[in-house]
Amino acid sequence: MSVINETSLVERLAARFGDMLSVNVQRNEVTAEVAPRDLVAVATALRDEAGFRFGTIIDVCGIDYLGYGKAEWDTDTAQGESFSRGVEGQAMGRFTWEERPRQVEQQRRFAAVIHLLSIELNQRIRLRVPCEDDAFPIVPSITPIWPGADWFEREAFDLFGIIFEGHPDLRRILTDYGFVGHPFRKDFPLIGNVEVRYDPEQKRVVYEPVSIEPRVLVPRTIRNDADLDQARAESADHWREN
Amino acid sequence: MEEIRNYTMNFGPQHPAAHGVLRLVLEMDGETIVRADPHVGLLHRGTEKLAESKPFNQSIGYMDRLDYVSMMCNEHAYVRAIENLMGIEAPIRAQYIRTMFDEITRILNHLMWIGSNALDLGAMAVFLYAFREREELMDVYEAVSGARMHATYYRPGGVYRDLPEQMSKYRESPWHKGGDLKRLNAWREGSMLDYLTEFTNDFPARVDEYEALLTNNRIWKQRTVGIGIVSPEQAQAWGMTGAMLRGSGIAWDLRKKQPYAAYADMDFDIPVGVNGDCYDRYLVRVEEMRQSNRIIQQCVAWLKANPGPVMLRNYKVAPPSREEMKNDMEALIHHFKLFTEGYGVPAGETYAAVEAPKGEFGCYLVSDGANKPFRVHLRAPGFAHLSSIDAIVKGHMLADVVAMIGTYDLVFGEVDR
Numbered sequence: 001m002s003v004i005n006e007t008s009l010v011e012r013l014a015a016r017f018g019d020m021l022s023v024n025v026q027r028n029e030v031t032a033e034v035a036p037r038d039l040v041a042v043a044t045a046l047r048d049e050a051g052f053r054f055g056t057i058i059d060v061c062g063i064d065y066l067g068y069g070k071a072e073w074d075t076d077t078a079q080g081e082s083f084s085r086g087v088e089g090q091a092m093g094r095f096t097w098e099e100r101p102r103q104v105e106q107q108r109r110f111a112a113v114i115h116l117l118s119i120e121l122n123q124r125i126r127l128r129v130p131c132e133d134d135a136f137p138i139v140p141s142i143t144p145i146w147p148g149a150d151w152f153e154r155e156a157f158d159l160f161g162i163i164f165e166g167h168p169d170l171r172r173i174l175t176d177y178g179f180v181g182h183p184f185r186k187d188f189p190l191i192g193n194v195e196v197r198y199d200p201e202q203k204r205v206v207y208e209p210v211s212i213e214p215r216v217l218v219p220r221t222i223r224n225d226a227d228l229d230q231a232r233a234e235s236a237d238h239w240r241e242n
Numbered sequence: 243m244e245e246i247r248n249y250t251m252n253f254g255p256q257h258p259a260a261h262g263v264l265r266l267v268l269e270m271d272g273e274t275i276v277r278a279d280p281h282v283g284l285l286h287r288g289t290e291k292l293a294e295s296k297p298f299n300q301s302i303g304y305m306d307r308l309d310y311v312s313m314m315c316n317e318h319a320y321v322r323a324i325e326n327l328m329g330i331e332a333p334i335r336a337q338y339i340r341t342m343f344d345e346i347t348r349i350l351n352h353l354m355w356i357g358s359n360a361l362d363l364g365a366m367a368v369f370l371y372a373f374r375e376r377e378e379l380m381d382v383y384e385a386v387s388g389a390r391m392h393a394t395y396y397r398p399g400g401v402y403r404d405l406p407e408q409m410s411k412y413r414e415s416p417w418h419k420g421g422d423l424k425r426l427n428a429w430r431e432g433s434m435l436d437y438l439t440e441f442t443n444d445f446p447a448r449v450d451e452y453e454a455l456l457t458n459n460r461i462w463k464q465r466t467v468g469i470g471i472v473s474p475e476q477a478q479a480w481g482m483t484g485a486m487l488r489g490s491g492i493a494w495d496l497r498k499k500q501p502y503a504a505y506a507d508m509d510f511d512i513p514v515g516v517n518g519d520c521y522d523r524y525l526v527r528v529e530e531m532r533q534s535n536r537i538i539q540q541c542v543a544w545l546k547a548n549p550g551p552v553m554l555r556n557y558k559v560a561p562p563s564r565e566e567m568k569n570d571m572e573a574l575i576h577h578f579k580l581f582t583e584g585y586g587v588p589a590g591e592t593y594a595a596v597e598a599p600k601g602e603f604g605c606y607l608v609s610d611g612a613n614k615p616f617r618v619h620l621r622a623p624g625f626a627h628l629s630s631i632d633a634i635v636k637g638h639m640l641a642d643v644v645a646m647i648g649t650y651d652l653v654f655g656e657v658d659r
Contacts (some may be wrong), residue, residue, distance in 0.1 A: 001493045026590055027326055057395060057626075058595075061606060069589070084508040093295040113606065115593055115621070119487075119494050126593065148481030151629035174283035174658060183288060189294050218297050222611045223586045233384040 012051045017042060031126045036139045039129055043142050046116060046125065046142050054116035054125060060142070060152035061113050062160030066106045066186040067091065071222040093190040093216045097209070101187045110137040110162055114149075131162060141167035159184035189214060248276055251640075255284055259362045259644045264632075265387070273639050278632045282625075285658035293618040297584025298324055299397065300620070306392035308620060309656035312351040313383075314343045315598040316656070317396040319620075320534065322502065323594035323607040324398040327453040327587045330559060334504070335550040336400035340506040342438075343386075343395070344596070345534040349445075350379050351599035351651075352531050356452055359524075361647035363465045368455050375448055378441055384412050385434050399560045399575070400553035409437040435542050442539045449531055466520035470634055470646040473518060480633070481626040484601025485526045486650070490518035496597035503623035504544075506536050520649040529650075530599075559585055584613040593621075600624055600651050622656035 009030055013023050020042060021032040046052045072091045081231050090101050114127040131137030141164035143149045153164040154173040161182035164170060172179060181188055191212050199206045247508050251268045254260030263284035269277040289308060293301040305316040319339060325331060357372035380390040385406050386394035395402050410431040412418045418426060429440040430654070456462045472482065477490045495512045513529035515522030553560045561580050561648040589611040593643035595604035601623025608617040627650045635643050 016645075027329075027592060031477075031591070031593060055483040056483075057479075059593075059601065059604060059606065059619065059621040061621075063608065063617050063619075068616060071612060113619075115604070115606065119492060122499050124593070126591075146481065147479050147633065148626055148629060151625060155625075172283075174286040176283070184291050190291060216295065218583060218613070220612050220614050221583060221586070222613075 009125070013125075014068070016045065016049070016051075029126065030124070030154050031128060033128045033130070036129055036132065039127070039140050039142065040145070042127070043145050047145055051121075052125075053118045053120045056117040056119055057146035057148040057152070058115040058117045058150050059113075059140070060115075060123075060156060062156035062162045062184065063111050063113055064160055064184065064186045065111065066104055067104075071220055073219040073221050083235075091216075091220055092186055094214050096188055096191065096214055097189050097193040100189055104187055106134070108132070109134045110160060112139050112153075112156055112162055112164075114142065136163070137161065138163040138165055140165050141170075143167050144229075161185065189218070253643070259647065261358070261647060261652045262656065263658070264628075264647065264652065266647075268640070268643070270640065275635050275638055275640065275643060278635050278643065280628055280631055282628065282654070283658050285654045287659065289659045290618045290620060294412060294615055297613050298587060298615060299584060301615070302396065303392060303394040305620075307655055308622065308659060309598065309600065309603070309624070309653045310353075310391065311354045311653055312347045312599045312603075313391055313393055314340075314347045314395060315596055316603060316620075318344060318503070319594055319596045319598070319603050319605040320607075320618075321396045321398045322596065323586060323592050323605040326592040326594055327590055327607060327609055328398065328559065328585075329588070330399055330554060330556065332400040333551045335545065335548060336552045337504045338541050338544050338548075339405065339552060340396060340403050341508065342538055342545065344503065345537045345541070346379050346382060348534045348599045349531050349538075350376055352527050352534075353379075355527060355648075355651045356456075356524075359645075359651075360462070360557065362644050362648045363462065365455065365459070365462065368452055371448070371451055371455070373571055375445065381410065382434060382438065382441075385437075390474075396552065397560065399556060400551070402553075404552045405434050407433050409434045419577070435546050437543050438538060442535050442542065445535050446532060449528060449535075450590060453528060457528075463521060465645055466524060466649075467642075469520045469638065469642050471519045472634060473631075476630070476633070477518070480630040482601065482628070482630065483623050484597065484599070485523050485530065486601060486623075486627055488513065489515035489523035489526050491515055495502060496595060496602060500595075502596060504541070508540055510534075510537050520645050523649050524553060581600070586613050587615070595621070598623060600653070600656070601627065603656075611629075620656075620659055622659060624650065624654075624657045625659075626653045628652060628657055 010023055010025055013021055013032060020038045021034055023030065023032045046054045072089050076224050083088045108130045110131040112129045117123050131139055139162060141153055143153060144166065151173060154166050154171060156162050157164060157170050158172040158174050159182055175183060181193060191210050193210060194207045195210045196205050196207055248271050251270055253266035253268055255263045255265040265281040267279040267281060268275055289304050293304060302317055302320060306313040308316050334541050353376045357369035357399040360368035383393055383560045384390045387395040411430045412423055412426045414423055422499045429437050435452055472490050474490045474492050477487045491514050493514045495511050508574040510533045515526050557576035561577050567577050587609040589609055591608040593604055593606045597600050602619035603623055606619040607615055610616045631646065635646050
């Protein structure tokens with residue numbers, strides 16, 4: 001997105017909002033972190049004021065930072081356990097509904113992420129709104145500002161359990177009628193909790209606990225040897241030709 | 243006098259005009275819509291969560307299955323997000339191949355749309371015409387990837403393989419023989435690019451045929467002119483993109499405004515509507531097919547003249563060739579690690595969007611440095627479009643809801659994800 005002049009947007013954001021936003025730019029993408037209590041004021045200004053004009057809502061999504069930066073298999077030291085599907089633990093995809101982790105601790109676990117687009121000025125911005133209470137994540141709704149946020153907020157509520165205060169009709173949207181839990185949370189099992197089938201005896205569709213086993217084929221690893229830096233160095237060095 | 247009350251009607255999920263699995267709960271006053279409440283999610287597969295549980299490359303195939311009539315455009319958004327975070331860029335030939343296939347995909351999508359939308363509104367023939375050309379383009383998908391729909395062809399760092407030297411041919415069979423066989427294979431003597439040259443020379447005349455069936459068709463105009471008017475302000479506030487936005491007169495196209503792949507070098511025009519009704523959006527999409535055809539021609543000419551690599555030679559991302567694997571221990575290790583563990587993507591977050599046929603398809607990717615994404619969110623244009631249906635169809639007749647669902651160009655694979 002090289003056509004957008006980000007520095008000037010960052011300057012304008014700093015001049016207008018000061019400490020209300022903490023702005024950072026990565027790869028020409030502007031991200032601003034805003035506290036829930038300031039969100040409505042900031043969003044309204046971003047939509048209406050000259051220099052911002054973010055008239056189009058692109059996206060609102062939830063994110064659950066539980067387990068961010070945690071790996072399942074140590075890559076720093078030599079170890080007895082091999083890299084295989086035999087790795088055990090309670091990482092995502094490895095537990096059932098009954099065994100799900102119940103005591104989880106992560107500061108500021110949930111956040112809502114909003115993407116805005118200004119068609120007039122051809123610029124984009126990303127707002128991250130962290131939820132202060134992990135047990136009851138709540139952020140103000142921006143549906144009154146952009147009606148298009150309606151379904152995106154319903155989706156984030158459905159999948160992450162983030163409450164959007166002031167939303168006109170905060171119902172579940174993607175999951176089944178009567179669904180229990182918020183499936184995209186990291187402590188919700190990948191295999192789900194219930195399955196349905198038609199029962200010919202009762203002559204109706206019945207709900208039962210899932211019968212499949214959790215299975216992870218590739219453990220989650222984080223390598224600190226900077227794969228890409230190394231690769232870049234290697235390609236600069238033409239090691240293959242050496 | 244008897245009391246007259248509104249009644250509630252279920253439209254779908256088994257209705258042929260519901261485009262798959264839309265359940266639309268309509269509150270009706272006679273034949274007029276008072277409230278439309280779509281119930282979506284019947285096709286929700288949790289693609290985003292599944293992607294979080296797998297190495298990056300293994301989820302490319304899931305992207306095809308989101309909007310299953312514009313497969314490669316979805317892949318494009320996803321691989322661009324990964325490339326952004328890794329700081330790599332595909333070779334120039336791969337960029338042109340991606341541009342070409344994005345446009346082939348756009349034609350595929352619009353053909354599906356024009357056929358099914360016309361079918362919804364009572365014109366059977368267009369569907370049959372449109373599928374004739376769709377078949378020809380699906381053969382191109384098959385020639386390059388082996389699959390007619392779910393190609394999994396784009397990779398971070400390029401595309402899976404170069405374009406085939408020989409276009410696949412029909413073999414003689416009890417169903418294809420003699421003059422019929424000769425006609426079917428007439429374009430297929432040379433390479434895939436030769437085949438596309440023939441196709442693109444022929445295609446504008448085919449678009450004329452669809453237009454002959456619809457553009458001045460009295461019934462078609464009665465069903466679409468002045469129906470489902472979206473004002474430019476509404477379109478922006480509801481997060482509409484693509485033909486929904488351009489139909490309302492806003493010349494916004496990511497291919498022009500925020501160019502990616504090789505679009506900066508392409509010569510093409512952005513059609514816009516005037517009134518923002520279903521008919522304008524029809525005209526916009528038909529013109530987009532012609533423009534896509536132009537882009538494909540430019541890509542074919544460039545690709546014929548410029549051979550080169552289609553994948554990075556960075557073995558931390560792209561696998562080495564089989565031949566190299568047999569001779570080089572390093573290559574063997576790279577191959578093994580790439581397919582058992584995958585590659586780590588530097589920590590960070592990015593949003594990569596492409597102008598998919600239906601609008602802006604975006605991928606918001608958060609990585610914590612692992613070999614699997616931490617969070618993938620897919621911004622599907624259809625999801626934003628469908629959310630506006632209550633505001634748009636209020637006060638319309640029941641039959642106009644069908645026209646409106648058609649003009650949204652909905653595919654539930656991407657709406658429900």
